[in-house]
Amino acid sequence: AQTVTQSQPEMSVQEAETVTLSCTYDTSESDYYLFWYKQPPSRQMILVIRQEAYKQQNATENRFSVNFQKAAKSFSLKISDSQLGDAAMYFCAYRSFSGNTPLVFGKGTRLSVIA
């Protein structure tokens, strides 16, 4: 079974600075998807970014980018020019590429943004 580990329960960053959230995963599969979801106090899980394992290029969405290291099974999220609205829980998630399988989530990292 796949597992996702987020080793940083809490992180903080100064407004306008850059922060990196870590995620590692364990799988024997070669094709899969990886996701970062943001969960603000409103509780709604919002998709931040998605990476297909077969793509070597790291995904980027505006101020959010990932560092995907397939051999190391590492998938970190970098937030540039942090804003107060970025404060939230961030969850890393894994899904198999083939078959009908659900998302497997890590325990999350709580990000605080300091003004």
Add this chain to the structure above:
Amino acid sequence: DAGVTQSPTHLIKTRGQQVTLRCSPKSGHDTVSWYQQALGQGPQFIFQYYEEEERQRGNFPDRFSGHQYPNYSSELNVNALLLGDSALYLCASSLVLFTDTQYFGPGTRLTVL
């Protein structure tokens, strides 16, 4: 474009009672998945509905059951509530089982006293 909606927002029940939570998928989506998120944890998969049938199930007891209607909306039922069932219940919708990215609703906070 209507996103995923869930009702109610909050719910308080006592042990032994039964509860029904509701979800309407994002417009154009036909698959609904339910997740349980305990305090301080990541969401855990309960089950998935597609074409009005349960297609996948996580490691949850039979007290957890569901239903999907022809308009793709879904219900999650929990019988014989336990204190440990207190959690945020999230509904996620996608197109065609899990092949598409899942989009989440705001969740229902269930408190069991």
